[in-house]
Amino acid sequence: MKLIETEILVIGAGPAGSSTAKHAALNGAEVILMDKKSEIGAPKRCAEGVSKEGLSKLGIEPNSRWVTKELSGVRLISPNGTDVWMKEDQVKLPEAGYILERKVFDKFMAMEAARAGATIMIKTLARGMRKDNNGYIVSCESMGEDLEIKAKIVVGADGPESRVGRWGGLKTAAKPKNMESGIQFEMVGVEMDDPDCIEFYFGSVAPGGYAWIFPKGDDIANVGLGIISTYTDKTAYEHLLEFVKNCPATKNAQPVELNIGGDPVGGMIKNLVKDHIMIVGDAAGHVNPLTGGGIITALEAGMYAGEVAAAAVKDEDYSEKRLMEYQEKCKNEIGNSFDKYLKTKDYMLSLSDSDLDSIAKAFQNTEFENISTKELIKLLIKVSPKALLKLGKLF
Amino acid sequence: MIVKEWCMYCGECAGVCPRCLIEVRETSLNFNEEGCKDCRICVQVCPVKALAKEE
Structure with missing residues (x-):
C-alpha cells in the first residue's frame, strides 16, 4: 500500500483545519491538509455570519469574493x-x-493554506489510525485507492462528528x-x-x-x-x-x-491534546455555546494549533506536555469566556415565552450605548432580577 | 440501521454516537452494526428523521 510521510497531517479542511494548516506551514512545517469532500466548503452547514472585529483580530481582510x-x-x-x-x-x-458565502470562503482559506506551503488532498477520507514509533499512521481512502499517511502530529479538524480525537483517546463525543x-x-x-x-x-x-x-x-x-x-x-x-x-x-x-x-454547544472539550494528537474547531467544541457561532473561534484556534504544532516539530517533541501550550492558549483566549456563555445559555433555556416577552419589553425601554453579546447579557442582568441572581457574579 | 434516501450526511448522528460506530462519507453512512447497543441517540438527533432502526 502507498505510504506518504509528513510532519503534520490536518484532517478536515473547514476554517479550523485550513487555519491550522496555513499557520503550521507558515512556521516552517511540512503539512498535508485533507478533506473527505470533493469540494471544500460545500455543502455549507452554517448561517454564515462573522464579526468584523473577529476577522480584523485575525488579520483577515474582507474580500468581495466571499x-x-x-x-x-x-x-x-x-x-x-x-x-x-x-x-x-x-x-x-x-x-x-x-454574511459570508461559505462555499467560497472555505475554499479561499484552503487556498491560503496551499499558498503557505501545505499540500491539499481532496476526496480523501480518514478511516482509522494506529500508533507508530514516533507518530501515527492514518489509513485513508482517496478516489478508490487505499493509502496510509504517517505523521508526527495528527490534527483532528473533522467537525462535530470528529472521529480523529476519539481514535486518539480524546473524549469528543457530544451528549444529545x-x-x-x-x-x-x-x-x-x-x-x-x-x-x-x-x-x-x-x-x-x-x-x-x-x-x-x-x-x-x-x-x-x-x-x-x-x-x-x-x-x-x-x-x-x-x-x-x-x-x-x-x-x-x-x-x-x-x-x-x-x-x-x-x-x-456544550463548551470547549476539556482535553484537546494527547501525544501526537490535537483537535480543533467544532471537533474541539470551539463553538460559542450561547450563539452557536464558531467560524472566528475555529480560525483563531487553528492559528494557535498550527503555531504550536510547527514549534513542536522544530523541537522534535510531540508529547502531550509540549502540545499542552495549544490547549492553554485555547483555554485562556476562548474557553474561559465560553464557560460564562454556557451558564448564560442554561439560564436562557430556563425562561418561558412570557419571561422572554417581558425581557424584550424591558429592553425596548432601555438606552443602548455599546452592544455586544457580553453587553446584552449585562443588560439582561439589569432588567431581570432572576438573571441577576444566576449571572450577576459572572459578568 | 436504515438510512433514508433524504439523509444529507451532515454527521450529527456520528457526533453523538457514544461508541464511535458511524463513518460519514461524502454521500453515504457506514454503521458498525455489530458494536451497536441500540441506544438510538443517532435516530433521536437527526434533524430530518433520516435514520430508523430495523425492528
Whole structure:
C-alpha cells in the first residue's frame, strides 16, 4: 500500500483545519491538509455570519469574493413579536459583521493554506489510525485507492462528528443535550423590515436554541434555526417549516437550498491534546455555546494549533506536555469566556415565552450605548432580577 | 440501521454516537452494526428523521 510521510497531517479542511494548516506551514512545517469532500466548503452547514472585529483580530481582510452582505444592525424578536432594534447609526456594534458565502470562503482559506506551503488532498477520507514509533499512521481512502499517511502530529479538524480525537483517546463525543440540530433554507423572496439587519427569534419557535434570518443581499437570506432534540418531540425540519410558514418575512419566500448540521454547544472539550494528537474547531467544541457561532473561534484556534504544532516539530517533541501550550492558549483566549456563555445559555433555556416577552419589553425601554453579546447579557442582568441572581457574579 | 434516501450526511448522528460506530462519507453512512447497543441517540438527533432502526 502507498505510504506518504509528513510532519503534520490536518484532517478536515473547514476554517479550523485550513487555519491550522496555513499557520503550521507558515512556521516552517511540512503539512498535508485533507478533506473527505470533493469540494471544500460545500455543502455549507452554517448561517454564515462573522464579526468584523473577529476577522480584523485575525488579520483577515474582507474580500468581495466571499462577503455577500455587510450588516449594520440586529433585531431581536420575542415570542409575542416584541422586537428590539439595535442599529449601528445609534449604538456601537463591535460584533456586527458580514454574511459570508461559505462555499467560497472555505475554499479561499484552503487556498491560503496551499499558498503557505501545505499540500491539499481532496476526496480523501480518514478511516482509522494506529500508533507508530514516533507518530501515527492514518489509513485513508482517496478516489478508490487505499493509502496510509504517517505523521508526527495528527490534527483532528473533522467537525462535530470528529472521529480523529476519539481514535486518539480524546473524549469528543457530544451528549444529545449539547448537540444543537441546525437547519436552514437559503431563500429568495424574503421580505425583511430592514435587509441590512440580522434577525433572531427566541422562545418555543426553536426549543433549546433560536431561529434566525441572515440577509445575503437583494431578497435572499439564510432562514434557519437550531434546536436541542431533548427539548422537543419534533424534528428540526418540522420546526423550520412552521417558522417559515408563520414568520411574516418568509411567507412569500421560496427555498433554493437546504442545509443541515450539528452544532456542538456544550463548551470547549476539556482535553484537546494527547501525544501526537490535537483537535480543533467544532471537533474541539470551539463553538460559542450561547450563539452557536464558531467560524472566528475555529480560525483563531487553528492559528494557535498550527503555531504550536510547527514549534513542536522544530523541537522534535510531540508529547502531550509540549502540545499542552495549544490547549492553554485555547483555554485562556476562548474557553474561559465560553464557560460564562454556557451558564448564560442554561439560564436562557430556563425562561418561558412570557419571561422572554417581558425581557424584550424591558429592553425596548432601555438606552443602548455599546452592544455586544457580553453587553446584552449585562443588560439582561439589569432588567431581570432572576438573571441577576444566576449571572450577576459572572459578568 | 436504515438510512433514508433524504439523509444529507451532515454527521450529527456520528457526533453523538457514544461508541464511535458511524463513518460519514461524502454521500453515504457506514454503521458498525455489530458494536451497536441500540441506544438510538443517532435516530433521536437527526434533524430530518433520516435514520430508523430495523425492528
